[in-house]
Amino acid sequence: MDYKKFFASNSWWAVLFILPAFLGVFIFIIIPVFMSFGLGFVKWNLISPPQFIGLKNYIELFSDEIFYKVLWNTFYYAFITAVFSILIPLVLAYALDRKLKGAAFFKAAYFLPYVTPMIVIAIVWTWMFDPNYGILNWLLGIGDSVKWLYDEKFAMPALIIVSIWKNIGYNMIIFLAGLQAIPESVNEACELDGATGFRRFFLVTLPLLTPTLFFVSIMTVISSFQVFDLIFLMTEGGPQNSTMIMVYWLFKQAFEYFNIGKASAIAYVLFVIILLLTLIQWKTRKKWVLNE
Amino acid sequence: MGLKRINIIKIISYSLLMAGAFSMLTPFIWMLITSMMTQKQIFSYPPEFIPDPLYIKNYPDVVKSIPVATYFFNSTVVAVLTTLGQLIISSMAGYAFARFEFKYREPLFLIFLATTMVPPQVNIVPLFFIMRELYWIDTYQALIVPGLFGGFGIFLMRQWFKTLPVELEDAAKIDGCNPLQTYFRVALPLALPALATLGIFTFILTWNSFMWPLIVTNSDNMRTLPVGLAILKGSFRETTEWGQLMACAVISVIPVIGVFLMGQKYFIKGIMLGGIKE
Numbered sequence: 001m002d003y004k005k006f007f008a009s010n011s012w013w014a015v016l017f018i019l020p021a022f023l024g025v026f027i028f029i030i031i032p033v034f035m036s037f038g039l040g041f042v043k044w045n046l047i048s049p050p051q052f053i054g055l056k057n058y059i060e061l062f063s064d065e066i067f068y069k070v071l072w073n074t075f076y077y078a079f080i081t082a083v084f085s086i087l088i089p090l091v092l093a094y095a096l097d098r099k100l101k102g103a104a105f106f107k108a109a110y111f112l113p114y115v116t117p118m119i120v121i122a123i124v125w126t127w128m129f130d131p132n133y134g135i136l137n138w139l140l141g142i143g144d145s146v147k148w149l150y151d152e153k154f155a156m157p158a159l160i161i162v163s164i165w166k167n168i169g170y171n172m173i174i175f176l177a178g179l180q181a182i183p184e185s186v187n188e189a190c191e192l193d194g195a196t197g198f199r200r201f202f203l204v205t206l207p208l209l210t211p212t213l214f215f216v217s218i219m220t221v222i223s224s225f226q227v228f229d230l231i232f233l234m235t236e237g238g239p240q241n242s243t244m245i246m247v248y249w250l251f252k253q254a255f256e257y258f259n260i261g262k263a264s265a266i267a268y269v270l271f272v273i274i275l276l277l278t279l280i281q282w283k284t285r286k287k288w289v290l291n292e
Numbered sequence: 293m294g295l296k297r298i299n300i301i302k303i304i305s306y307s308l309l310m311a312g313a314f315s316m317l318t319p320f321i322w323m324l325i326t327s328m329m330t331q332k333q334i335f336s337y338p339p340e341f342i343p344d345p346l347y348i349k350n351y352p353d354v355v356k357s358i359p360v361a362t363y364f365f366n367s368t369v370v371a372v373l374t375t376l377g378q379l380i381i382s383s384m385a386g387y388a389f390a391r392f393e394f395k396y397r398e399p400l401f402l403i404f405l406a407t408t409m410v411p412p413q414v415n416i417v418p419l420f421f422i423m424r425e426l427y428w429i430d431t432y433q434a435l436i437v438p439g440l441f442g443g444f445g446i447f448l449m450r451q452w453f454k455t456l457p458v459e460l461e462d463a464a465k466i467d468g469c470n471p472l473q474t475y476f477r478v479a480l481p482l483a484l485p486a487l488a489t490l491g492i493f494t495f496i497l498t499w500n501s502f503m504w505p506l507i508v509t510n511s512d513n514m515r516t517l518p519v520g521l522a523i524l525k526g527s528f529r530e531t532t533e534w535g536q537l538m539a540c541a542v543i544s545v546i547p548v549i550g551v552f553l554m555g556q557k558y559f560i561k562g563i564m565l566g567g568i569k570e
Binding site: 009010011013014015016017018020021022024025027028029030031032033035036039046088091092095096098100105106107108109110111112113115116117118119120121122123124125126127128132133135138165168169170173174177196197222225226228229232233247250251254255260263264267268270271274275278 | 297301302304305306308309312313315316317319320322323326334335337338339381382384385387388389392393394395397400403404407409410411412413414415416417418419420421422424437438440441442443446470471472475496499500502503506507517518521522525534537538541544545548549552553556559560563564
């Protein structure tokens, strides 16, 4: 190609405009993805030179009892969180969709937890969950019988409650957008046919909302698989590993035990799970239509 | 459907929404109240709800016991610079993808989109290694630079520029502006709503960011608010200074709530757009 022509053309300008973004994405996202894959096949403690050990990290991982415990915890956390982070916002969005006064207040109130730093949430909820002085047990009138974060059985449910509380606002906004995309004529037709209340919700609204529902479900599950702050700040994976989930385990392997190979293997297992979920979502994304 | 029926539906809706709003806001109110209580009152049982006396000394006390001002300054610098950088870099690339004709445009754009599928946690170990090789551990660069890039911002800006009419930019071209001048003088001012959306999003995400600052900082001078506060929470687990802890939590949450309330409209728009990564 003639270089004079090149510099006179849009291509030159395109290179100039895109180069900063491309370099950044290449160095800080694309290279690390491949490095992470490679590091899954070495033994390395960040200090001595890395040693190639083939599939050993993965074999060790899949024969480790804790791995299955962590995997189970992660799925359990993600799915229970997702179920309630979908049902509650769905009902709330449906209630909010009837042009009530104060809608702006409700939107802002529901949204606050979503924009709040996890450390702030962790401090307040840790104090509220306190078995002896917390307001939660006092409100429920159960004395100190449930020890929440200190109890193997209740630590995970406690974390799930906090996650649902944080997720509600975000999902409600998306459901609201989905509901508002249903044409007014559909609702009018329902009224003419006498389909109201629950009948209308289950027979008309819900089927029309399926794409949104599907999208929100997958997004919530994906983000739940990535949870870290909550675990680090409230339970540190305990008690007895009952809240040990994948990203926190990865963090511990990498930055506490300096077991880089194992950490990278965990990272890739997580990546594959999330990738599968994302692909399902992309395959069906065409059905997710948003009319503002 | 009678008037009575409509009223019943309204009452049910309101009750649900009020109950929801109550559970959303209680932790915040409880945090604010506790931050103004004496140690003795905090540990009273059954719990008391009105600070008596109003004990605001927790605020100066926490500022004395940990370098809150330094943390606050670091968080502000990192969030503001990340936001500005992200806005410039993403809008330039987004503009090029929306307006210029060039070879490999579509595949290149797909690469950017594909990077949004990579969970950041997968990259954290190699990124830490890269930071160490660059001697960036415990510096502002480490806190800011990796946060400047991402497919979402580029996608969002491209979508916006595509909806703008080309005529104004053509006029600028005829007046002798080169593409860079056209972008800065004509296109960028028209993209303010999209920039606001991306800016508010980036600011809040960066301000709240925890895992990355935790990993790449190790001195008190470089800590951001969430990490500093986490250390305080950890060390206080035994000493139980809940009043001071709550005071510091209130301080950390004010900027995000402020930015969110100011730009609520744009933030919500961004969430809806995030759902349609084309």
